[in-house]
Amino acid sequence: MAKRRASSPLTLAVLACLAQRPMHPYEMATTMRDQHHDSAVKINFGSLYNAVETLRKSQLIDVQSTGRQGNRPERTIYEITEDGREELAQRLRELLSTPMKEYTLLAAGLTFMTALSPDDVAAQLALRAHRLEKEVERDREELRLSSEGDKDRAPLPRLFLVEDEYQLALKETELTWVRGLLQDISSQSLDGVEEWRELHAARRIR
Template structure:
């Protein structure tokens, strides 16, 4: 049997189940309530169900109970197994210690920037600056709010995100300034998008 496939959502499910047995819908709601949906993609309701079922097949979680309320679909509550606890700890150690090759959209978009005109590029990047500033302000509010009633341990991921967004914001502001000052130019005489040959 192969090792269970690690994912951020699987990590979140296992972590939720260390608190108490629960059903997939409750896990999804807790992730959103705790604002962990900034780091765990739970936008598709079915993804939590599918991940929980995969973890059950892998023996990392097990059915704790199955209930059916009047006029409602059957609801299965899961609990974490000993193998799930061991896997959770192993995944956390690995994810904390090992930088992963990730493929975010923004660096990919930057690598194909010459396919836009300089004007379009500046316009899009300027809009990104505004959105990054808004995200930074929201994170500052979130960190301050959580710090009122929880220890810092529970906001370290938000602190990390804040640092990453702040660094990106500084970079994008500088890139926009360089584009506007024409310190970065297009390889085409008219500055129009085109293909490299």
């Protein structure tokens, strides 16, 4: 079997849904949202239908049936194949066991930040830290409500919240790191910051 035919998070989410039971695409999207998959996967119907078609062509899923209820549009129900189950298991093992290089937008910004002046970068990092503080505060409260429940919803087992815990931990770590970098730039203790500042001063003189 070819490797990594379910290479995107959305194709993986489709396989995970169909491993539960056969579904049509609208039900897949609803299930993903109900099970909080949208915290890790960007869900929109255009991309979802493309993912379904990619998996069908790869023979990881197949059409189980088509039907129509009343005046509603015809719906196609899909089911996972044995190759699809094997692909899902293989891909999950790979994702859980193997650290992979991720090309984040923040990393790109940091790589090229010297195109801005140190003061400008410090201002942007301060803004990012402020926004992260708000997000961390919000995410902590949402995680607490999900785990404890309230009058409108029952508490969720931690099993279904580990991805939210992970996202929160990433934001908390990033906030700590951004604050440290901001302090180093502002205090001139970052190695190379003086040359960086002189470079931008020379550009202004020209």
